[in-house]
Amino acid sequence: MGEQEKKNRPHVVIVGAGFGGVRVARGLAKADVDITLIDRHNYHLFQPLLYQVATAGLSVDDIAYPVRAIFKEQKNVNFRMAEVTGLDHDSKCVLTNTGRICYDHLVVAVGGATNYFGMEGVETYGFGMKNLDEAVSIRNHVLKMFELASHEPDIDKRRAMLTFVVVGGGPTGVESAGALSELIYHVLDHEYHNLNFKEARIALVEASDKLLASMPQELQEATLETLIRKRVEIRLCVQVTDYDGQRMTLKGGEVIPTHTLIWAAGVRSVPLLDKLGLEQASMRRAVVNEFLQATGKPEVFVIGDAAHFVQDGRPLPMIAPVAIQQAAHVAKSIKGLLKGKAITEQKPFAYKDVGNMATIGRNAAVVHVGSIKIKGFWAWAFWSLVHILRLIDFRNKMVVFMKWMWDYFVYERVVRIITRQ
Structure with missing residues (x-):
């Protein structure tokens, strides 16, 4: 493909390198588009294991991975480490502290923030x-x-x-x-x-x-x-x-x-969402339609914790599986639009419940998937396997597995260094 033809390709801008943002970019790997992925951090974070960093079970680099490394083989992705400050909807540009980035399609996947309920x-x-x-x-x-x-x-x-x-x-x-x-x-x-x-x-x-x-x-x-x-x-x-x-x-x-x-x-949308000029609902999440488009902004898709999507009479929970499924749907929708298929001709989004799980420590967890209810050791083993498989990089998977096994057999938390911040 020639350089001029490349420059004329549609531009997809993704704000947020969390579960949703990364999966949208991956879903567009073979699409004839240029992608700019924006995040204020240069890494993708596996948030479900943050508590293990907080309790000295894992290191920072066990659950975080450089964004550029994730996409080193995907040539249509360009990463921009920047702070988003707003949107110019008229000119279809994202405003950042490093300049304007204009888009044909925008995906807002900025995640959530802690809700202190005004305290x-x-x-x-x-x-x-x-x-x-x-x-x-x-x-x-x-x-x-x-x-x-x-x-x-x-x-x-x-x-x-x-x-x-x-x-x-x-x-x-x-x-x-x-x-x-x-x-x-x-x-x-x-x-x-x-x-x-x-x-x-x-x-x-x-x-x-x-x-x-x-x-x-x-x-x-x-x-x-x-x-x-x-x-x-x-x-x-x-x-x-x-x-x-x-x-x-x-x-x-x-x-x-x-x-x-x-x-x-408590969780709410990140404060950035208040600056994007999108209609918001409870928890300050952006209101989206059945195709995950922001109200009155068909070129703007919102997914994950940032999206107020109502299904069965209530908003979807702010959890990773929702973001992952919505990301796959949006990637498919954008590919359909690129082929000239109107959004109304495509399938609306519907979340498929994949169940709930939580670990309570060594040999103890609870898992609920459909009619299946598991507790104790086997629930803990299942929880561990699912979380290891969801980690981005093979090295992270192996290191986390080895640390968990070490802790399991010798009750040793090796990450007990007090660092200055």
């Missing part, structure tokens, strides 16, 4: 878990608390240092609480000889009356029982109202002294 104290002093920096901050902080507690003579101050609160009873909260328990009671317990680990406390706080609300009741109960065995204190029907870095206040006035609050209780 400024929680946002300022608590820890979210949506990116690498936050996960590393949690790891540094938890390890530092044990270092400080190891020579703190005041029992009240020491107990506050050793109290770790996770807010949110969804998969992230459950997995974080379980992983914290294993780090504290199976690893650190053997290394801090002068600490009384009966003073350590892990609390999982949930505003509703159940954990893993989308799971069947028997798997919810299994999760609850497993966490209790792991010495996690479960607080249901409890709402957090404030946090100042040292004291967490609950609705009703109860105060829990703690230096560590991990917030896994």
